[in-house]
Amino acid sequence: EDGYRLWQRYDQLQNKDLLKQYRQSLNGVVVQGSSPTLTVVKEELEMGMEGLLGSSITIANQLPKKASLVVGTPASSPIIKELGLEQKLKEVGQEGYLLLSQKHKGKNHTVIAANSDKGVLYGTFHFLRLLQTQQNIQALNISSSPKTKLRILNHWDNLDRTVERGYAGFSIWDWHKLPDYIDQRYIDYARANASIGINGTVLTNVNANSLVLTPEYLQKVKALADVFRPYGIKVYLTARFSSPIELGKLKTADPLDPAVKAWWKNKVNEIYTYIPDFGGFTVKANSEGQPGPQNYNRSHADGANMLAEVLAPKGGIVMWRAFVYDNNVPDDRHKQAYTEFKPLDGTFQGNVMVQVKNGAIDFQPREPFHPLFGAMPKTPLMMEFQITQEYLGQGTHLAYLAPMFKETLTADTYAKGKGSTVAKVVDGSLDNHAISGMAGVANIGNDINWTSHPFGQANWYAFGRLAWDHELTSEGIADEWIKMTFSSAPSSQAAIRTMMMGSREAVVNYMTPMGLHHLMGWSHHYGPGPWIKDKPRADWTSVYYHRADEKGLGFDRTKTGSNALSQYAPEVQAQWGNPTTCPEEVLLWFHHVAWDAKTKSGRTLWDELCYRYSGGVDSVRAMQKTWNSLEGQIDKERHQQVKQYLAIQEKDARWWRDACLLYFQTFSKRPIPQELEKPQGTLEQFMKIEPKFAPGI
Numbered sequence: 001e002d003g004y005r006l007w008q009r010y011d012q013l014q015n016k017d018l019l020k021q022y023r024q025s026l027n028g029v030v031v032q033g034s035s036p037t038l039t040v041v042k043e044e045l046e047m048g049m050e051g052l053l054g055s056s057i058t059i060a061n062q063l064p065k066k067a068s069l070v071v072g073t074p075a076s077s078p079i080i081k082e083l084g085l086e087q088k089l090k091e092v093g094q095e096g097y098l099l100l101s102q103k104h105k106g107k108n109h110t111v112i113a114a115n116s117d118k119g120v121l122y123g124t125f126h127f128l129r130l131l132q133t134q135q136n137i138q139a140l141n142i143s144s145s146p147k148t149k150l151r152i153l154n155h156w157d158n159l160d161r162t163v164e165r166g167y168a169g170f171s172i173w174d175w176h177k178l179p180d181y182i183d184q185r186y187i188d189y190a191r192a193n194a195s196i197g198i199n200g201t202v203l204t205n206v207n208a209n210s211l212v213l214t215p216e217y218l219q220k221v222k223a224l225a226d227v228f229r230p231y232g233i234k235v236y237l238t239a240r241f242s243s244p245i246e247l248g249k250l251k252t253a254d255p256l257d258p259a260v261k262a263w264w265k266n267k268v269n270e271i272y273t274y275i276p277d278f279g280g281f282t283v284k285a286n287s288e289g290q291p292g293p294q295n296y297n298r299s300h301a302d303g304a305n306m307l308a309e310v311l312a313p314k315g316g317i318v319m320w321r322a323f324v325y326d327n328n329v330p331d332d333r334h335k336q337a338y339t340e341f342k343p344l345d346g347t348f349q350g351n352v353m354v355q356v357k358n359g360a361i362d363f364q365p366r367e368p369f370h371p372l373f374g375a376m377p378k379t380p381l382m383m384e385f386q387i388t389q390e391y392l393g394q395g396t397h398l399a400y401l402a403p404m405f406k407e408t409l410t411a412d413t414y415a416k417g418k419g420s421t422v423a424k425v426v427d428g429s430l431d432n433h434a435i436s437g438m439a440g441v442a443n444i445g446n447d448i449n450w451t452s453h454p455f456g457q458a459n460w461y462a463f464g465r466l467a468w469d470h471e472l473t474s475e476g477i478a479d480e481w482i483k484m485t486f487s488s489a490p491s492s493q494a495a496i497r498t499m500m501m502g503s504r505e506a507v508v509n510y511m512t513p514m515g516l517h518h519l520m521g522w523s524h525h526y527g528p529g530p531w532i533k534d535k536p537r538a539d540w541t542s543v544y545y546h547r548a549d550e551k552g553l554g555f556d557r558t559k560t561g562s563n564a565l566s567q568y569a570p571e572v573q574a575q576w577g578n579p580t581t582c583p584e585e586v587l588l589w590f591h592h593v594a595w596d597a598k599t600k601s602g603r604t605l606w607d608e609l610c611y612r613y614s615g616g617v618d619s620v621r622a623m624q625k626t627w628n629s630l631e632g633q634i635d636k637e638r639h640q641q642v643k644q645y646l647a648i649q650e651k652d653a654r655w656w657r658d659a660c661l662l663y664f665q666t667f668s669k670r671p672i673p674q675e676l677e678k679p680q681g682t683l684e685q686f687m688k689i690e691p692k693f694a695p696g697i
C-alpha cells in the first residue's frame with residue numbers, strides 16, 4: 001500500500017466479462033472545451049479509467065469512430081450540443097448532470113452531460129463510481145441534482161493544528177508551510193469531497209481565533225481556496241465576534257456600532273481581494289464562553305445581520321449557529337436554542353442561515369430531532385451533523401452514522417401537517433427557501449487513513465451522499481462505500497453491511513439506551529460517567545440529564561417537568577408526551593419512569609435497561625465474529641486494524657455496561673437478571689478510571 005487511500009481506489013476490476021463490456025463501450029474519451037474544472041475532470045477520468053480498466057486511455061477532442069465516452073456541456077462541447085439534451089438538462093440545474101447511453105451517428109455512446117463544468121465533474125465522479133461498483137452501463141438513463149444547495153464540512157481545526165473533538169491526528173491544514181507548500185492531501189481532500197458532492201468547507205474551529213482573518217493567514221487560506229476551486233469547493237471561515245477589538249483595536253464589537261460595522265466591511269472586502277469567491281462566515285456566538293452580540297444587549301439577529309449586510313454585495317453568506325447555552329444554567333438546556341431563536345424568525349437577512357444541530361442537547365448517540373426544525377418557517381435552517389464521533393466512541397468504535405442522520409432527516413415535525421419532515425425543512429422545500437444547507441463536523445485528520453478507524457471514512461462518505469440526496473438509503477450508501485473501499489472482497493459485502501447497519505444501535509445500547517443521554521465522562525466524553533456531579537454548571541454534570549432516584553429514571557420534559565415538549569408540534573407532543581405511546585428509544589429523554597414500570601418487552605424498566613446494556617455488548621461481539629470470519633478476504637492490514645479496534649470496542653462496551661448498571665443499581669436497588677453477565681468489578685473501581693490521555697479534549 002502506498003500511503004493513504006480513501007474510497008477512490010480505482011484498482012483494476014477482476015470481473016473479466018464486465019471488463020470486456022466496459023472496454024467495448026469506452027473505446028475513447030472525448031472532452032471538448034477547457035477550464036480548470038475540465039482539466040481535473042480529464043485527470044480524474046484518466047486516473048480512474050486507467051486504474052479500473054487496466055489500459056491506458058487518451059482523451060481526445062474529436063469523436064472517435066467507435067463507441068466512446070462523451071463528456072461536457074452544450075456550451076463547451078459541440079458534440080454534446082448536437083445530442084439535443086436541452087430539455088433534459090433544464091431539469092438538473094446548475095450542479096446536476098445526466099449520465100446517458102445515447103445513439104449518435106449510428107454509434108452507442110456513453111454521455112456525461114451537464115449545464116456547468118461543475119455538473120460535469122459531479123457526473124464524472126458518479127460515472128467512475130458506476131465502474132468501481134461494477135454496474136451495468138449499457139442502458140444508462142440517470143439524471144441527478146442535489147437536494148440541498150450548500151453541502152459543507154465544518155472543521156473544528158485550530159491554527160496550532162490541534163483539532164477540537166478530532167480523533168484522527170492533527171489538522172490536515174499545515175499553516176506553517178502554507179502558502180508555499182501545497183500538500184498532496186489538499187488535492188485528494190478536494191477530490192474525495194467533490195466525489196460525494198461536497199461544495200464547501202469551513203476551515204477553522206467554531207471556537208474561533210481571529211488571527212485567521214489577518215493578511216498573513218488570508219494568504220494561506222487563499223492558497224487552499226485556489227486548490228479547491230476547480231473541484232467546486234468554496235472556502236469559508238469562522239468569524240470570532242470580538243475580532244474588531246482583537247485585530248482592529250476598537251473598544252467594542254457591538255454590532256450596531258458604526259465603527260464595528262465599518263471594520264467588518266473593510267475586513268470582508270480585504271478577504272475578497274484574496275479569495276474572490278469566498279463563501280462567508282460560520283459563527284458561534286454567546287455559547288460556551290464565545291463572544292457575541294448579547295455581550296452588548298443585542299440579539300443573535302443583530303449580530304448575524306451586521307455580518308450578512310457586509311457580505312451580501314460580495315455574494316457571501318452567514319451561517320449563524322443555534323448551539324447556544326450561556327449565562328445562567330437553564331432549567332432545561334434542551335429549551336434554550338428554541339427560546340432564543342424562535343422569536344427571531346423573520347428578522348434575519350436573506351443571506352443568513354441558522355445552523356441547528358440535529359438534536360437539542362449535543363450530538364448524543366440518539367437524540368429526538370431539534371424542536372427548531374419546523375418552528376422557524378421564515379428562516380432557512382441548516383442542518384449540523386457531527387461526523388466526528390465525539391460521543392460515539394471517537395476514533396476507536398465502529399459506528400456507521402447514516403442511520404442516525406436518516407433518523408433525524410425522516411422525522412416528522414408536523415409543522416405543516418403530516419409529512420413535514422426535517423429533510424423538507426432543511427432542503428428548503430417546505431417553506432420555499434432560496435438557500436439551503438447541511439453541515440457535517442469533519443472527522444478527518446492527518447492520520448494515514450484520515451479517520452483513525454477505517455470505517456470512519458464511511459461516515460464522511462455517507463454525510464456527503466445524504467447532503468446531495470437525503471432520500472438515499474443507509475444500506476445503499478453502505479453498499480457503495482463497501483464496494484469501493486473493499487473492492488477486493490465482493491463476497492464479504494453482505495457481512496460488512498450487516499455490521500455497519502447495526503453498529504450505531506449497538507453504541508446506543510451500551511452507552512445510553514432508551515433515551516438516556518450525556519452520561520459520558522467529564523470533558524473527554526469517551527467513557528462512562530453517569531455519576532458526574534458538582535461541576536461549575538449543573539448542565540455539565542450527568543445527574544442533571546438522567547435524574548435517577550429511588551423512584552425511577554429519566555428527565556421529565558412533559559408538563560409536569562420542564563415542558564420542553566411544548567416546543568414541538570401538537571401531534572409530536574401527543575405521541576411523545578404519553579409514556580405508553582412515546583417510542584422506547586426516547587422514553588427516558590421525555591419521562592421519568594418508575595423502575596418497575598412495564599416496558600414493551602413485558603420486562604420492568606430496570607430489567608429492560610439491563611437487557612439493553614447487555615445487548616449492546618453482545619452486538620459488538622457479533623461484529624467481532626463476523627469480522628473474524630472475513631479474514632483472508634480483506635487485506636491483512638485493514639483486517640488487523642479493524643480487529644484490534646473491535647477488541648477495544650468490546651472492552652469499552654463492557655466498561656459502559658458495567659459502570660452504568662452498577663451506578664443505576666444504587667438507585668433501583670434491584671438485582672441484575674440472573675441470565676445476564678455479571679459486572680466485572682465494583683462501582684468504586686469504575687469511578688476511579690479516568691482516561692488520562694483522551695485525545696481532542
Ligand SMILES: CO[C@H]1[C@H](O)[C@@H](O)[C@H](O)O[C@@H]1C(=O)O
Pocket residue numbers: 156164165206207284288323362363390
Ligand atoms: C466546538 O465546541 C464544541 C465542544 O467541543 C463540544 O463538546 C460540544 O459538542 O459542542 C461544541 C460546539 O458545537 O460548539
